[in-house]
Amino acid sequence: MSTLLIEVLKIKNLFRLVRAEMLLVYADFFRRKIVMITYLAWPYMTTTFMLMIGYAVGSPQAFAERVGVEPALFLIVGSYLLFSSMSVVDDIMWRPIFDESVGTLPYIISSPAGVVLHYLSIPIPRFVLSLVLGLTTLFPVLVVLRGLSGVLIGLIVMFISVVSVATFVPLATALGLGLYVAGGENWRAINFLRPLLLILVGVYYPRWLMSLPLYIVSSLIPPAHCVEVVQRIVVGLAEASTITVSLVLALFLGLAYSPGMLRATRAWELRKLREGVKT
Amino acid sequence: MGDVIVADNLVKRFTTKKRVGLFRSYSEIVEALRGVSFRVRDKEIVGLLGPNGAGKTTTIKILSTLLLPDSGSATVYGYDVVREAQKVRKVIGIMLSVEKGFYGRLTGRENLIYFGSLYGMEKQELEKRVDFLLELVGLKELGGSDRLYEEYSLGMKARLALARALLKDPPVLLLDEPTLGLDPPSARRIRGLVRELASSEGKAVLYTSHNMFEVELVCDRVVLINKGVIVADGTPDELKSMLPNIRTLELHLKKVPEGLVDEIRSFGLEVREPLQTPEGLYVLKVLARKPEEVVDDILRAAVSRGVDVVRLKIEEPTLEDVFVYFTDRGVKD
Numbered sequence: 001m002s003t004l005l006i007e008v009l010k011i012k013n014l015f016r017l018v019r020a021e022m023l024l025v026y027a028d029f030f031r032r033k034i035v036m037i038t039y040l041a042w043p044y045m046t047t048t049f050m051l052m053i054g055y056a057v058g059s060p061q062a063f064a065e066r067v068g069v070e071p072a073l074f075l076i077v078g079s080y081l082l083f084s085s086m087s088v089v090d091d092i093m094w095r096p097i098f099d100e101s102v103g104t105l106p107y108i109i110s111s112p113a114g115v116v117l118h119y120l121s122i123p124i125p126r127f128v129l130s131l132v133l134g135l136t137t138l139f140p141v142l143v144v145l146r147g148l149s150g151v152l153i154g155l156i157v158m159f160i161s162v163v164s165v166a167t168f169v170p171l172a173t174a175l176g177l178g179l180y181v182a183g184g185e186n187w188r189a190i191n192f193l194r195p196l197l198l199i200l201v202g203v204y205y206p207r208w209l210m211s212l213p214l215y216i217v218s219s220l221i222p223p224a225h226c227v228e229v230v231q232r233i234v235v236g237l238a239e240a241s242t243i244t245v246s247l248v249l250a251l252f253l254g255l256a257y258s259p260g261m262l263r264a265t266r267a268w269e270l271r272k273l274r275e276g277v278k279t
Numbered sequence: 280m281g282d283v284i285v286a287d288n289l290v291k292r293f294t295t296k297k298r299v300g301l302f303r304s305y306s307e308i309v310e311a312l313r314g315v316s317f318r319v320r321d322k323e324i325v326g327l328l329g330p331n332g333a334g335k336t337t338t339i340k341i342l343s344t345l346l347l348p349d350s351g352s353a354t355v356y357g358y359d360v361v362r363e364a365q366k367v368r369k370v371i372g373i374m375l376s377v378e379k380g381f382y383g384r385l386t387g388r389e390n391l392i393y394f395g396s397l398y399g400m401e402k403q404e405l406e407k408r409v410d411f412l413l414e415l416v417g418l419k420e421l422g423g424s425d426r427l428y429e430e431y432s433l434g435m436k437a438r439l440a441l442a443r444a445l446l447k448d449p450p451v452l453l454l455d456e457p458t459l460g461l462d463p464p465s466a467r468r469i470r471g472l473v474r475e476l477a478s479s480e481g482k483a484v485l486y487t488s489h490n491m492f493e494v495e496l497v498c499d500r501v502v503l504i505n506k507g508v509i510v511a512d513g514t515p516d517e518l519k520s521m522l523p524n525i526r527t528l529e530l531h532l533k534k535v536p537e538g539l540v541d542e543i544r545s546f547g548l549e550v551r552e553p554l555q556t557p558e559g560l561y562v563l564k565v566l567a568r569k570p571e572e573v574v575d576d577i578l579r580a581a582v583s584r585g586v587d588v589v590r591l592k593i594e595e596p597t598l599e600d601v602f603v604y605f606t607d608r609g610v611k612d
């Protein structure tokens with residue numbers, strides 16, 4: 001814990017690293033227009049598909065009765081939260097494999113900044129992008145569906161997505177790098193973790209309607225609580241006390257996984273140093 | 280500062296899996312380093328020379344804090360590469376590969392800015408330094424500074440890699456085959472820069488290669504490694520003189536006067552009986568360990584007897600002879 005604090009206190013270094021990561025991520029984003037377009041269109045596309053499937057198997061009224069809100073609103077908010085959280089998992093799990101294959105890993109490991117700080121900086125640029133995505137996705141839809149109060153909901157959702165991502169990084173890093181230490185790097189591990197987290201976070205289905213075992217497991221994942229808060233707000237079930245409890249739980253879990261993140265990162269680094277960082 | 284790099288009895292074994300079919304495999308131990316010791320002094324360029332699989336990259340990785348040795352120790356700039364890795368990282372510049380190690384979707388300049396930030400450099404200082412380095416390695420004149428790395432030629436990639444190694448202006452450079460596969464102009468540029476950096480800025484350089492010609496051009500001293508063991512260590516000349524085969528000094532004379540052969544023999548040298556060429560010249564072969572040390576005496580003896588020396592030839596052993604001699608011996612051991 002105290003070592004994590006020391007790492008975080010190297011805030012100036014972190015700032016530098018984040019700037020470097022932004023250069024890396026945004027160069028790709030802005031230079032390849034197709035990346036940019038698919039990125040911005042993604043939540044709309046998923047929502048459309050979900051709605052189409054939904055209309056095929058049931059009626060929007062049934063959904064509205066069961067959940068208490070129109071499906072479009074529920075899904076667009078869910079897609080947004082999912083997207084911002086998943087991009088964190090992807091970044092963290094993908095980068096070690098990517099850096100090893102393009103040969104940049106040795107220069108990263110041998111940089112004085114250290115791997116832990118580097119991993120803290122990796123998801124930030126894409127997360128900032130996801131805030132932009134919030135502006136293009138959430139606000140138009142929310143304003144259309146809810147009018148001016150939609151703006152307020154949008155702001156709250158974006159704030160909670162910040163909490164969600166921040167509390168998710170330690171768990172995602174611990175799981176991702178831990179998996180690599182246990183089983184060797186494999187990009188298929190991403191495919192294994194993603195859908196698992198996707199279900200457990202409960203984006204497409206209200207958490208409070210989950211079965212008990214699923215509910216308990218999903219309670220261990222910080223973003224699940226954030227998702228629940230947002231869903232409650234959207235549905236109109238929000239009470240100040242439940243919101244507070246959920247957010248405090250998310251923050252607590254984020255902190256609780258931090259030592260795990262440190263340990264997984266160190267173990268991963270040690271493994272690399274034992275077998276030799278590939279050049 | 281005397282010894283900038285000290286490697287002391289480094290040992291590294293890798294465990295690899297031999298695969299037999301889909302399901303069976305057994306472990307095999309590869310002894311990459313079997314007790315490697317050598318030193319690099321201040322301002323010195325040392326070539327770590329050896330055939331494929333000798334352990335050059337393994338050695339460089341240990342010194343770069345990217346691989347933990349099984350036993351033995353090493354210091355760089357006085358810092359232990361295992362216990363004080365962070366300090367070592369601040370004083371070394373590394374180049375581990377010519378053809379990869381950068382992000383393809385960033386330009387050369389952006390790549391350098393990226394790694395400079397990782398190394399903790401301040402923005403303004405970094406931008407200046409990057410600009411200077413792009414000029415220094417010749418990427419500017421090639422028009423490569425602001426092109427995407429993925430469009431680079433191999434020569435440009437190598438130059439960028441050297442520029443990154445120099446970002447922090449480190450006192451120690453660890454370069455793993457920095458000219459591998461490059462065309463002569465690019466290779467020459469890199470070699471020239473390395474020499475320049477050692478002589479004018481006093482950097483210590485460890486330079487691996489399996490190119491004898493290049494090592495002789497660039498390095499002050501050569502450490503020969505084969506199968507994880509150091510088999511020879513010295514300046515190129517010292518190494519050549521370690522060869523048992525004696526070199527030949529060939530004199531072409533108009534005639535062989537009385538007493539000349541005897542006088543040369545009196546220097547303690549072996550002289551073969553003179554032979555006559557079709558053009559009527561006499562060829563005198565003198566065997567010597569170091570012909571350049573006796574050539575003056577021999578010429579004086581000839582001139583004092585009034586003979587013209589038409590031609591004089593010394594058959595030099597090359598570093599290649601040294602390489603073959605020592606690495607073949609290694610195989611027999």
Ligand SMILES: Nc1ncnc2c1ncn2[C@@H]1O[C@H](COP(=O)(O)OP(=O)(O)OP(=O)(O)O)[C@@H](O)[C@H]1O
Binds near residue numbers: 276
């Ligand atoms: N990660 C590893 N796992 C297993 N064996 C390895 C590993 N790295 C190196 N080796 C083995 O160790 C030995 C030394 O390899 P090294 O890369 O140091 O040689 P090298 O002198 O750099 O050769 P080259 O001229 O081909 O680059 C080789 O036999 C190699 O197969």
Ligand SMILES: [Mg+2]
Binds near residue numbers: 335336337455
């Ligand atoms: Mg090598």
